[in-house]
Amino acid sequence: MGEHKPKRADARRNEKTLLDAAAAVFVASGVDAPVRDIAAKAGVGMGTIYRHFPTRADLIIAVYRHQVCACAEAGPALLAANESPHTALARWIDLFVDFLVTKHGLAGVLQSDNAGFESLHAYFLEQLVPVCTELLDAAIAAGEIRAEVRPLELMRGVGNLCIGADSDPRYDARRLVRILIAGLRCETMDA
Amino acid sequence: MGEHKPKRADARRNEKTLLDAAAAVFVASGVDAPVRDIAAKAGVGMGTIYRHFPTRADLIIAVYRHQVCACAEAGPALLAANESPHTALARWIDLFVDFLVTKHGLAGVLQSDNAGFESLHAYFLEQLVPVCTELLDAAIAAGEIRAEVRPLELMRGVGNLCIGADSDPRYDARRLVRILIAGLRCETMDA
DNA sequence: AACGATACGGAGCCGTGTTCCGTTTAGCAA
DNA sequence: TTGCTAAACGGAACACGGCTCCGTATCGTT
Numbered sequence: 001m002g003e004h005k006p007k008r009a010d011a012r013r014n015e016k017t018l019l020d021a022a023a024a025v026f027v028a029s030g031v032d033a034p035v036r037d038i039a040a041k042a043g044v045g046m047g048t049i050y051r052h053f054p055t056r057a058d059l060i061i062a063v064y065r066h067q068v069c070a071c072a073e074a075g076p077a078l079l080a081a082n083e084s085p086h087t088a089l090a091r092w093i094d095l096f097v098d099f100l101v102t103k104h105g106l107a108g109v110l111q112s113d114n115a116g117f118e119s120l121h122a123y124f125l126e127q128l129v130p131v132c133t134e135l136l137d138a139a140i141a142a143g144e145i146r147a148e149v150r151p152l153e154l155m156r157g158v159g160n161l162c163i164g165a166d167s168d169p170r171y172d173a174r175r176l177v178r179i180l181i182a183g184l185r186c187e188t189m190d191a
Numbered sequence: 192m193g194e195h196k197p198k199r200a201d202a203r204r205n206e207k208t209l210l211d212a213a214a215a216v217f218v219a220s221g222v223d224a225p226v227r228d229i230a231a232k233a234g235v236g237m238g239t240i241y242r243h244f245p246t247r248a249d250l251i252i253a254v255y256r257h258q259v260c261a262c263a264e265a266g267p268a269l270l271a272a273n274e275s276p277h278t279a280l281a282r283w284i285d286l287f288v289d290f291l292v293t294k295h296g297l298a299g300v301l302q303s304d305n306a307g308f309e310s311l312h313a314y315f316l317e318q319l320v321p322v323c324t325e326l327l328d329a330a331i332a333a334g335e336i337r338a339e340v341r342p343l344e345l346m347r348g349v350g351n352l353c354i355g356a357d358s359d360p361r362y363d364a365r366r367l368v369r370i371l372i373a374g375l376r377c378e379t380m381d382a
Numbered sequence: 383a384a385c386g387a388t389a390c391g392g393a394g395c396c397g398t399g400t401t402c403c404g405t406t407t408a409g410c411a412a
Numbered sequence: 413t414t415g416c417t418a419a420a421c422g423g424a425a426c427a428c429g430g431c432t433c434c435g436t437a438t439c440g441t442t
Contacts, residue, residue: 008408008419034398045422050400111299113358116399149370150361157367160351167304170341176348176371179340183374199388199439225429236391241431307430 006052015052018042023063030105031060057120064103068127071095075131085138086145090181092135093158096128097177100162107162128155145184197243206243209233214254221296222251248311255294259318262286266322276329277336281372283326284349287319288368291353298353319346336375 006012021042025033035056039049053059075092082088100107108114112121132151139145149157158177165173197203212233216224226247230240244250266283273279291298299305303312323342330336340348349368356364 006420010408011420014420035400036398039422046400046424047402047422048420051420056399105304108302108304111355112362113296113299113355149366153362153367156355156362157352157364160354161348163351163354164302164304164347171303171344171347173348175340176344179374180367180371181374183370183372197389201439202389205389226431227429230391237393237431238391238433239389242389247430 014044014048018044018049018052019062022059026063031103031109032105055116055119057117060120061123067099068124071099072127072131075135079135079138084144085135085142089135089139093177093181096158097162097174100159101165101173104166107159108164110159125152125155144186146186149184205235205239209235209240209243210253213250217254222294222300223296246307246310248308251311252314258290259315262290263318263322266326270326270329275335276326276333280326280330284368284372287349288353288365291350292356292364295357298350299355301350316343316346335377337377340375
């Protein structure tokens with residue numbers, strides 16, 4: 001799992017600079033901000049940004065790697081700290097939703113069909129689906145929820161519900177996600 | 192509610208031609224297809240398409256107007272035909288979901304934040320939210336669901352869940368929507 | 383037939399993603 | 413220190429899609 005650091009010092013410095021600039025621009029203008037803006041903010045040329053991060057997805061991944069990782073690690077912790085696996089699942093999903101809705105436009109770019117972002121989609125999924133699976137399985141084993149949904153589907157569904165959650169105060173993604181999770185419980189559903 | 196038909200015969204003919212071409216291209220390449228492609232398919236110039244449909248949203252609305260209208264009209268019918276308002280709601284949502292997932296990329300473009308498509312978003316909402324409100328209110332009155340969600344939110348949530356439902360066989364939007372609707376029922380939810 | 387109003391076509395502009403290559407520079411060795 | 417080379421840089425240039433603008437063609441009327 002070595003970090004493939006570039007050899008030259010200036011390259012390493014630029015990578016850090018770019019990461020910081022990207023983070024700042026993402027906050028200010030959303031993850032869809034023009035690549036040129038990020039390069040400008042970092043004070044580097046177009047070539048440099050593409051050399052370090054061949055696709056926008058790579059850049060986004062690099063910027064949010066730590067937070068995604070933290071979210072993944074919170075899963076087992078929540079499972080251990082809560083009586084009910086269903087509650088743990090709900091809390092974990094809350095974490096994920098909070099992460100998404102506070103990153104302007106990130107949820108919208110997570111869609112797999114969005115050309116050029118397959119790797120971003122894939123990264124999120126491979127980081128979080130295993131955790132989700134664990135929580136889901138625990139809740140199923142505890143008899144709290146129906147075994148109907150697959151983890152992948154749940155993650156995508158939650159991600160989708162978060163799209164546009166910023167930029168429209170009338171749309172409360174958290175509430176809908178809560179309802180979706182509630183819908184997983186055993187008693188419900190008939191027709 | 193008169194149809195503002197253009198005066199000249201060729202203009203009227205072109206409008207029809209464009210509508211047909213757009214419908215064909217939307218099926219073949221999705222609603223995101225380049226405007227040039229649609230113009231080419233119709234055998235007209237760029238100017239013509241923009242004169243008739245100033246924004247892409249206008250074109251999409253025109254193409255799907257009838258189906259959206261049919262969906263809106265199905266609401267009251269379902270309410271009359273079903274014992275349980277909750278069932279009627281579920282069936283109506285099914286109709287809406289079927290519509291969305293069969294239109295390559297349409298759901299993705301419905302997001303309000305998507306620049307230039309506010310009017311499309313607004314059109315769908317103004318057509319369907321009243322119907323949704325009626326169904327929701329009936330189900331609430333029947334004591335079948337919690338009054339927690341607003342119609343607008345439900346519509347947007349369902350729309351969001353449909354994003355990317357085509358283009359990925361592992362993601363079944365219908366199932367998630369069913370679960371979301373199940374989550375509306377009274378018994379569920381606690382923490 | 384002639385003429386004005388209406389509509390048409392598509393070249394061209396702009397903004398953005400992405401590539402390519404001439405120039406600069408870090409790091410090392412003499 | 414100086415010189416050299418590979419690594420890294422910068423930004424001009426290209427691709428592509430949305431959208432506009434205006435000279436030209438067409439309709440319909442007199």
